[in-house]
Amino acid sequence: MDVLDKLLLTADVPALHQAYADAVTTPDAVARAAVARISCLDAAGPALRAIVSVNQSALDECAQLPQPTPDQLHRKPLYGLPVLVKDNINVRGLPTTGGCAALATLMPRHDATAVARLKSAGAVVIAKSSMSEFAWGSYDSQNSIVPGYTKNPYNTEFACGGSSGGTGVGVAAGYALAGLGTDTGCSVRAPAAINGLVGIRPTHGLCPMRGIMPMNADWDTVGPLARTVSDLARILDAMLANDGVYHADLEVRRDVAPAFGFLPQLAPEADSHEDVREAFALAAELMARTRAEVRSFDDVPALREPFDARAWYMRFREDIDGFLQGDDVDSPYRCFADVVASGKFHERYRANYEALIAWSHAPNAHPQRDQLLAGRAHFRQAFLGLLNAHDLDVLAFPTFRYPPVRNGTVDAAVASPDAPVGSNSYYASLTGFPALSVPMGFTPGGLPLGLQLLARPGDERRLLAAAAWFERHTKHWRPPSL
Numbered sequence: 001m002d003v004l005d006k007l008l009l010t011a012d013v014p015a016l017h018q019a020y021a022d023a024v025t026t027p028d029a030v031a032r033a034a035v036a037r038i039s040c041l042d043a044a045g046p047a048l049r050a051i052v053s054v055n056q057s058a059l060d061e062c063a064q065l066p067q068p069t070p071d072q073l074h075r076k077p078l079y080g081l082p083v084l085v086k087d088n089i090n091v092r093g094l095p096t097t098g099g100c101a102a103l104a105t106l107m108p109r110h111d112a113t114a115v116a117r118l119k120s121a122g123a124v125v126i127a128k129s130s131m132s133e134f135a136w137g138s139y140d141s142q143n144s145i146v147p148g149y150t151k152n153p154y155n156t157e158f159a160c161g162g163s164s165g166g167t168g169v170g171v172a173a174g175y176a177l178a179g180l181g182t183d184t185g186c187s188v189r190a191p192a193a194i195n196g197l198v199g200i201r202p203t204h205g206l207c208p209m210r211g212i213m214p215m216n217a218d219w220d221t222v223g224p225l226a227r228t229v230s231d232l233a234r235i236l237d238a239m240l241a242n243d244g245v246y247h248a249d250l251e252v253r254r255d256v257a258p259a260f261g262f263l264p265q266l267a268p269e270a271d272s273h274e275d276v277r278e279a280f281a282l283a284a285e286l287m288a289r290t291r292a293e294v295r296s297f298d299d300v301p302a303l304r305e306p307f308d309a310r311a312w313y314m315r316f317r318e319d320i321d322g323f324l325q326g327d328d329v330d331s332p333y334r335c336f337a338d339v340v341a342s343g344k345f346h347e348r349y350r351a352n353y354e355a356l357i358a359w360s361h362a363p364n365a366h367p368q369r370d371q372l373l374a375g376r377a378h379f380r381q382a383f384l385g386l387l388n389a390h391d392l393d394v395l396a397f398p399t400f401r402y403p404p405v406r407n408g409t410v411d412a413a414v415a416s417p418d419a420p421v422g423s424n425s426y427y428a429s430l431t432g433f434p435a436l437s438v439p440m441g442f443t444p445g446g447l448p449l450g451l452q453l454l455a456r457p458g459d460e461r462r463l464l465a466a467a468a469w470f471e472r473h474t475k476h477w478r479p480p481s482l
Contacts, residue, residue, distance in 0.1 A: 004033035009174035009479050012228045013081060016177060017073050020080060027080030027124065031062040034082045034126045038175050041482060049150045050160075050169035052087045052128045053094050062124055076122030077234055077244060083118060084129040084170045084179035086163075087145070088213035089222065090328060091115055091125050098213045099133040099143030099163075102344035106324075106331045112211025114180060114222050114239045121238035126176050129166030133346045134320070135215045138186050139410045139421045141165030144346040149407040152194060153480040154447055158404045161191030164225070168195035171225055172480055178226040178235055184215045185309065186399075186425030188223040189437040193399035193450025196439050196477060198232050198467065199225040203457045204432030207239055211328050214319040217363070218312055219429045227477060229438065229468040236460065246464055253465035257291035258393040260284075260453075260466065261386060264296060265303045266424045272401035273420075279441040279449050280398050283474070290473050295390055302382035307375050308368070309426050315363035317356045348411070380431045384456065393462040397424050399437040399450035424452060433457050438467045439476035 001009070007019060007030065019025050035054055042051045066072075068079050085091050088098045090108035097103045110116075115125065130150050133143035140159035141150040150165045152158040153173040160169045164181025168191025171179050181188040183201040192199025200223045207222050214220050224235040233246040262284045267277050288294045317336050324331045324339075333339045340353050361367060386395065401422025409419035428435035433454055440451035451470065455463035471477075 004029060005037065005174065008034055008037060008082070008177065011177060012226075013078065013177065013231050013234055016081065017068075017079065020068050021070070021073070023067060026067060027065040028062040030080060031059055031082055031124055031126060034175055035059065037173070038127060041173055042175075046151065046153070046156050046482065048153060048156070048169050048173055049146050049148055050130055050166040050173065050175065052097060052130050052145055052166070054127045055091070055094055055125050057093055058124050058126055077247075078118060078238055079122035081123045081178065082126045082176040083123045084127055084167050084176045085115060085125050086131050086167050086179070086181045087128040088131060088135060088182060089115060089180055090211035091128060094128050096213060096329065097145050098135070099131045099145050100339065100345050101144040102333060102339045102342045103331065104145065106329055108211060108329050110211060110328060113208035115211070117241055118180070118235065118238050123238070127170070129164070129170050129179060131166055132163035133349055135163035135182065135184060135187055136349050136352060137162030138190055138423055139405055140407055142346060142348065144344060151407065152404060152447070153482055154196065155445070157406055158447060159194065159407050159410065161194035161404070163187040165191045167225055168192060168197060168199070171195070171197055171227070173482060174479070178224055178231055181223060181225055182212060182215070183221045183223050183429070184219045185429050186423050188225060189399055189425050189435060189450070189452060190423070192225050192437040193452075194404045194448060196448035196480070197225050197227060198229050198436060198438050198471070199223060200232055200236065200436035200460075200463075201428055201434060202236065202460060203434045206458070206460070213323050216313045216315055217319050218315065229464055229471050232436070233464050246460060249461045250464055250468055253461070254468070256465065257293065258462065258466040258469050259293040259391060260287055260295070261390060261392040261395045262294060262296045263300060263303065263395055263397040264298055265300055266397035267401055272398070272422060273403055275403055275443045276398050276401055276449060280451070283396070283440055283451055283470070286474055287470065290469070292469060295392065297386065300382070300386060302379055307379070307426075307430065309430070311366070311368050311372060314356070314359045314361070314366060317359060318363060376430055379427065380433070383427070383431060383433060383454065387456055394453040394455050394466040396451060396453055398440065399424060399452040403443045403449065404447050428454050434460050434463050436463060436467055438470055441476050
């Protein structure tokens, strides 16, 4: 493995910037090496299928970048950082397809706000990454733009997580050092867990959503995926034009031991895999060996109560119509019904799409709206009560109760035990609380597992600090063997 491949596959931002400072490489060389890796690994070789379109203009931009001075690296904290952007987020000059063949020619007029801010901080968008079509997928990723499944780089027979699976795979495989995804039900945290990365769903409403194709505006967020919590903080700072606040705070809190509330109720023997239970138990044990406070809560009443996640998504048609008709894009179709009428979509989603088109209620006129809002308030109160009563920084539980499924088996999971999935991610989506997934280890077969941490709304600082503590004391991350 040459120096550039090693940087792309294993480096973080400080290591990349040190390589620039030492004149080991240049932003131009790194960008070209990233595109070369995509060429070797995405359609050819293991055919990971993580990329929709390569940003050729990025190569021209990088060729003009000077070797950075220390002052430039300080002023632009993401200088020369290659990133991927999920294909439901606008990048000027590249189509925004949402994974749907009907929108192959949809062109944005501007960068999404989050993308513009990353570019302002010095990041370089290398490519648009594949996704579950219109984000309708949690465990695998399949769409009508890129044929077949997006594959897990740790074992290509397995799923990559949805819907931001292309971003997760691309970062893990060394196409870029970081990337952007969107998270409605789990779509940043799932690919982070399944691809051995860290990925954050910020507090709902914290990050700007301008220029991002919606799925369910009540829950939609945009969030980064990276290899380290420190890089995650840097990227989140840039997205919020935050002047390094989160990253600086990580250093301030480095030696402050966090308080974890572990929830074994979300890894029950009756509905979770032994590999996940063992990794979760070890996570609690390892934290208890540090100065961190570890509490375990075996029976949280709210976690015994079901809620109807599907009901929240019935607003999709109205939200996507607003995007297609908005001023930010030139779209070949002005409404979702016309997209479906075109026949240019993935057949696996037909029944879902037809049900959404048939839904006649506006979001605020949903027949269950009062019940949905009351349920959200109830869960918010329950989690806040637990965090506050015990002075906890975060709640901890497995991101998934089962290891990654094999590609092609997830559709059977609803009716069969052959492909159980067990997502624990809807709690953060429902409440709007911030949550992230951090590597929790690997199965005996080498597939990554993720630990999810959930914090109070607006408390990204303590969430990131707790994740950094866990990361530093466990050191679970390792790159795939490609």
